[in-house]
Amino acid sequence: MRDRAAPGRAGIGLREYAMCDLLLLDDDPLVRSTLGEALRDAGLGVTEAASEAEALAVLRDEPVKPRVLITDLDLRTGRNGFVVAAIAQALVPTIAVIYITGRPDVLEGRELGAGERVLAKPFRPSQLVELLHDLKIQAPPAMPGRHATPPPAG
Template identity: 40%
Template sequence: MQVLLVEDERLLRESAAALLRDAGFTVTEAASAEEALALVASDPGRPAPAVVVTDLHLGPGMDGLAFGQHARRHWPEVGIVYATGHPDGLDGHLLGPRERYVVKPFTHAALLGAVRRLVPVRVLGFSLH
């Protein structure tokens, strides 16, 4: 399963990517929403991610909430995990059924649990969420 990981903190991005890969996911990494959008645009044949993991605060440019909304328009079935050290940044944003959040510093179990809960289960050609 494909995971798109968008995190501006390099060490955290590399650590989360390694954890997800060790759990059997194929991970594409980006340091910003704009970099992630460029990666997707540069390879239109790339499989859609099952899950996007994005930092809520990505520095200058598009933030994680805006990127999550963009991802949902582009891939309606994608799951979104927002990672944040400041959960009050979600204030006013009601999470949908295909959205989760983890608080930094998150445990390996918290990140893997959030991602695994959003991976669609395919049975006989039907997608169960």
């Protein structure tokens, strides 16, 4: 498996995986890269987006749609994570959503759907992987000649 750049969208690194496509939206580069690395280490395919525009471009333009959107609620690059999730669910009705937030109070009075979960910050990346398992999202089995996780660069 190799990294490939999405044509016309510099900054979005896509990974080729047969299954388990996750779209990770967080405007904080450190949080995004840490979570992305942990998810890849767990054998999951991850597309990282730094903004609402990047995430929506993936949802609209990529032929293989992600099965899960993992989004921060407090996006400083546009709309909040609830709005982005609603658009994602309209574009990909089967998409599950995991909201991550440092302000769980914004969830008061909000009913979550069957495919929605919340993870309050701070959390360990392993807790995110556990939530994905709860949603029945797991790494695909390794195929002969392919790695479940990308080999180290170099």
